[in-house]
Amino acid sequence: MILVTGAGGFIGFHLSMRLLDEGEQVHGIDNLNDYYDVGLKEARLRILGARKGFTFGKVDLADAGATQALFAAARPVVVVHLAAQAGVRHSLSNPRAYADSNLIGFLNVLEGARAHKVGHLVYASSSSVYGLNTTLPFSVRQANDHPVSFYAATKKANELMAHSYSHLFSLPTTGLRLFTVYGPWGRPDMALFSFTRSILEGKPIEIFGDGRMRRDYTYVDDVVEGIRRVMGRPPAADPAWDARNPNPATSSAPYRLYNIGNRSTIEVLRLIEVLEESLGRKAVRKFVPAQACEVAAAVADTTELERDTGYSPATSLEAGVAKFVAWYREYYRA
DSSP states (O other), X not given: OEEEETTTSHHHHHHHHHHHHTTXXXXXEEOOOSXXXXXXXXXXXXXXXXXXXXXXXXXXXXXXXXXXXXXXXXXXXXXXXXXXXXXXXXXXXXXXXXXXXXXXXXXXXXXXXXXXXOSEEEEEEEGGGGTTOOOSSBXXXXXXXXXXXXXXXXXXXXXXXXXXXXXXXXXXXXXXXXXXXXXXXXXXXXXXXXXXXXXXXXXXXXEETTSOXXXXXXXXXXXXXXXXXXXXXXOOOOTTOOTTXXXXXXXXXXXXXXXXXXXXXXXXXXXXXXXXXXHTSOOEEEEEOOOTTOOSBOOBOOHHHHHHXXXXXXXXXXXXXXXXXXXXXXXXXX
């Protein structure tokens, strides 16, 4: 049994579909919060619910008792923890939601995995943890102690919490720093989704700063491929790990960190151009001040993931945006 938390979410939905296609038994959970359209989450779950091998439970991971009951009933061999309070900008106004979901919720998952001797806990971290780093591409070998959002701080904390459980209880944990994921069934708060909606409605799109911010846009199928490759490789202690010159990505404990990205950096303005080409419409641009929680540029160094799993992203921005637009038009009849 594979437990996927956040199965009603964007990546959790796609991963669950991939696992079901492979004949796996998947138990998905989600708290179905209203951070964005609950109807979109429910639509994803209806598709999953029609598939053989999928079961679902509505669980709030911040509830310790409910989380322990979940682990006791499901008895998962592998856990892929994707549930979280997402959104960098939202953490400026509602930090407690991030503490409850990303810190307390993750602690309860760690406790469940420890108590029930889970064989591998894979969890989503974020490229946001690189914070004030300006050395590109971002590498898991770099220190990253200066997050610029509370969301990023909670994700960095998750990595530290996971390491402590790997060290204390020999729990194999792998953290995946995900870079700007996009694709069909995506989150409405993400730029590609909100830009598409505004362009089709004839409304201006808001561009933070001068539009020169660069991101590593990674298509969701490529992200799922990376997660799937990692799932079957529970980490062992690194025999070459040196406490006097520590590599942050490995440990003397069964612990690993990887980046999952497209390995390319693209300006927001270029994303808009590709979207305009796919939609056949021009955007009305409205530039607004950049926010302090945003980093100027991000691109993934995926050397370790490639070396250990053979990972290689396969989807260009043009192809990925076209697939998103096709889904959006069909889902919303736009």
